[in-house]
Amino acid sequence: MNRLELNAYAKVNLGLDVLRRREDGYHELRMIMQTVDLFDTLTLEKKEEAGIEMTCNIEGLPCDERNLVYKSAKLMFEEYKLPGGIRIHLEKRIPMAAGMAGGSTDAAAVFNGMNELYELGVTKERLCELGVKIGADVPYCIVGGTALSEGIGEVLTMLPNVPDCVVLIAKPDFDVSTKYVFENLHANSLTYHPDIDAMAEAIRAGDLQGVVKVMDNVLETVTETKYTEITEIKNVMKEHNAMRAMMSGSGPTVFGLYKSEEDAKGAAEEIKKRNLAKQVFVSSFYHPIK
Ligand code: ATP
Secondary structure, three states: OOEEEEEEEEEEEEEEEEEEEOOOOOEEEEEEEEEEEEEEEEEEEEEOOOEEEEEEOOOOOOOOOOOHHHHHHHHHHHHHOOOOEEEEEEEOOOOOOOOOOHHHHHHHHHHHHHHHHOOOOOOHHHHHHHHOOOOOOHHHHHHOOEEEEEEOOOEEEEOOOOOOOEEEEEEOOOOOOHHHHHHOOOHHHOOOOOOHHHHHHHHHOOOHHHHHHOOEEOOHHHHHHHOHHHHHHHHHHHHOOOOEEEEOOOOOOEEEEEOOHHHHHHHHHHHHHOOOOOEEEEEEEOOOOO
């Protein structure tokens, strides 16, 4: 095989709790992760000459050592002593600095894709061990689907698929850095913790209402407090009958869950009309083939 094209799916957090800030500065998390049908596309092509050549459709996104795609390819070359080089094109659609793990999922696609392209036969477990060197969310993105993620994100428990519904995604026109949010979170004095165990139970029972009831994200205490647009988007989503509207990850992306596609489309139009976000997607959960 010389060439491979594959999709890299974005995630939302149906639940996100921060247990504590560790001595080393990392935060201990408990999150329910879910891939959505919004993806970047990567094209991987072997070349004879050594070296990584990367291109991307987004001006301003570096295509060198600073890109997680480049870093991951380099790690694969070193780890498996691969011959020749690789050409990678990244077609980005996932909003950036958005709380949707855009960079991590691109990195994960490189690990999965190079494993296939070079017919390495490496297990997912081993790919995850390599992936965590690139970023805490990379192991989850390597497997995708519905999962409980613990530790700094590297301890994964797979869950059955969350029941399907319509997912409206809106990324306001400003970026939020994950680092900023964690630095401003007072993790050790949070007064409320989402019930992540109840959500995992509801997922195991195939109970979407049970999931919706306990959806919460403690990072809203930082990002939503700073940016009122997040509350405004949530309100529009709720006015259009969202079962629940919440920020994903460290934000600023907001997503709403709907029974009806018509309601989701109505909210999408209103969000655009009121200039609350330009990047708006009516999507659904994405379940990889197991
Ligand atoms: P997370 O949900 O994991 O916090 P995010 O959505 O907040 O992720 P990303 O879109 O992954 O953030 O990227 C944040 C920064 O990482 C970008 O501003 C960019 O400079 C850098 N970056 C490196 N590689 C990539 C990539 N392949 N795609 C997007 N951003 C990348």
